[in-house]
Amino acid sequence: MLLAGSLLGSIFYRRRSAHRKERVELYAGDGTMASLAEGTADAERMLALARDVLALPG
Amino acid sequence: MDAVQALADLTEISSQVEQVAIVDQDGSLLATTARDPVRAERFVSGITRLLDEADRLAKSRSLSELTQLEVSTLGGSVFVVRRGGRIVAATTRADPTVGLVFYDLKHCLGSIGEVPGAEAPSKPAADGKKQGDTGARRDAPVRSARRKADSSA
Numbered sequence: 001m002l003l004a005g006s007l008l009g010s011i012f013y014r015r016r017s018a019h020r021k022e023r024v025e026l027y028a029g030d031g032t033m034a035s036l037a038e039g040t041a042d043a044e045r046m047l048a049l050a051r052d053v054l055a056l057p058g
Numbered sequence: 059m060d061a062v063q064a065l066a067d068l069t070e071i072s073s074q075v076e077q078v079a080i081v082d083q084d085g086s087l088l089a090t091t092a093r094d095p096v097r098a099e100r101f102v103s104g105i106t107r108l109l110d111e112a113d114r115l116a117k118s119r120s121l122s123e124l125t126q127l128e129v130s131t132l133g134g135s136v137f138v139v140r141r142g143g144r145i146v147a148a149t150t151r152a153d154p155t156v157g158l159v160f161y162d163l164k165h166c167l168g169s170i171g172e173v174p175g176a177e178a179p180s181k182p183a184a185d186g187k188k189q190g191d192t193g194a195r196r197d198a199p200v201r202s203a204r205r206k207a208d209s210s211a
Contacts, residue, residue: 025128026112028121042115048109050129050136052150053104057097058077 022047059169061088068146068166074159075148076134080170083143088170105147109138128156128161139163144170163183 024036024046036043059067061080068078069091079090079102092098108129126139131152137159138147143209146167150159 007110011121021130022132023128023130026116026119026121026124028116029123029125029130032121034116034119034121035116046108046111046115046129049104049108050131051133052156053108053129053136054134056077056100056104058092 023048059171061170064166064169065089065091067169068148068162072159072162074150074154075162076150078146078148079105080146080166081144082106083115088144102145105136105138105145108136109140109145109147112138126160128160130154135159137163139167141167 022038022043024043026034026036028034036046065078065080069075077091079098080088081102082088085106087098087102090098090101091151109124109127109180112127113124124140127137129136135150135154135156136147137150138145139160141164144167146163148159148163150194
């Protein structure tokens with residue numbers, strides 16, 4: 001029972017991790033939103049800048 | 059309420075935010091979680107670069123004035139909310155509850171005195187029309203009094 005639970009938990013965790021994606025979303029004042037497609041140059045540039053910020057010590 | 063108090067309230071309410079900075083219209087730092095001025099300056103500088111690039115991208119996509127952005131990496135996320143030139147920027151752990159973070163940041167910004175051109179805190183712009191190409195959106199939950207323990211789910 002314990003083994004089955006652990007196995008199911010592991011599968012759930014891996015699936016959840018696999019679904020986690022990097023994304024960039026821009027919101028405008030009029031309610032519109034643009035989501036930059038993963039892998040595009042624009043998205044990668046934004047992600048790189050965000051990683052720089054995240055890497056800074058607090 | 060002053061910015062320091064608003065920041066204290068934000069960090070008390072939201073367990074998801076890690077580093078936070080509130081920057082005024084003229085670029086001056088109003089409040090931050092950074093431990094010293096050098097770290098604070100680096101953080102604001104990084105956020106400014108991110109926001110400048112986001113503004114450029116928004117303009118190239120014919121979006122009207124950029125008011126908020128979210129950049130989610132596998133290692134964490136960066137959020138920025140801007141109103142009337144004043145901004146609040148925050149980092150979070152990976153996979154945050156996006157609607158809640160935006161709600162908390164907007165509430166924080168809205169609680170700091172008057173900002174010209176600012177509107178009252180409302181649901182995220184995610185409810186509006188979408189011009190992008192991926193992903194479903196989340197609505198901001200309505201909360202009157204949330205505490206740290208509630209946001210850890």
